[in-house]
Amino acid sequence: MAQGYKLVTRKVTDLKGGAIQEKTYAIPDYNGYTDMDTLCVMIGARSTVSSADVKAVLDNLNFILDMELRAGRIVQLGEFGNFRLSLSSRGAADKKSFTQADVKGARVLFYPGAALRNTKKLVAFTSTEKKEDGDSGSGDEDDRPVIE
Numbered sequence: 001m002a003q004g005y006k007l008v009t010r011k012v013t014d015l016k017g018g019a020i021q022e023k024t025y026a027i028p029d030y031n032g033y034t035d036m037d038t039l040c041v042m043i044g045a046r047s048t049v050s051s052a053d054v055k056a057v058l059d060n061l062n063f064i065l066d067m068e069l070r071a072g073r074i075v076q077l078g079e080f081g082n083f084r085l086s087l088s089s090r091g092a093a094d095k096k097s098f099t100q101a102d103v104k105g106a107r108v109l110f111y112p113g114a115a116l117r118n119t120k121k122l123v124a125f126t127s128t129e130k131k132e133d134g135d136s137g138s139g140d141e142d143d144r145p146v147i148e
Contacts, residue, residue: 002123002125002126003123003124003125003126004028004029004030004031004125004126004127004128005026005028005029005126005127005128006027006029006127006128006129007024007025007026007027007129008024008025008027009022009024009025010022010023010025026125029128036055036058037051039054039058040054040055040058065083069083069084069108072085077113078113079113079114079115080113081110081111081112081113081116082110082113083108083109083111084108085106085107085108085109086106086107086108086109087103087105087106087107088103088104088105088107089102089104090102090104
């Protein structure tokens, strides 16, 4: 099964001259969500444990993952992959002038294991756009996450 994509037009600033240009980009066209209950049923169907047991384990994984990341650890989940915290900060003139207030925030990063990295290499993409003359995407959509 292929991952669909759609086209959007975004205004971008040229870094050399500062001119604003419109460029067309492909973004994923997702076809829904798979919620926790569905995941638990699907995993339970492939194993000897019930979906309730799967949910209990995943709930505990989330709790422990939070604790370990807050403690500054990288959490390795075998073939699934690794989770770690990252941060961003403002630049300071030198080490002496850097303060904790210069730290802007943290992100949770996930580095997939071998099987999921292989998926990235093997996935096929197909357009889900209906072709119309002169249509290059609406330009109103933006699937980028809001960063706070």
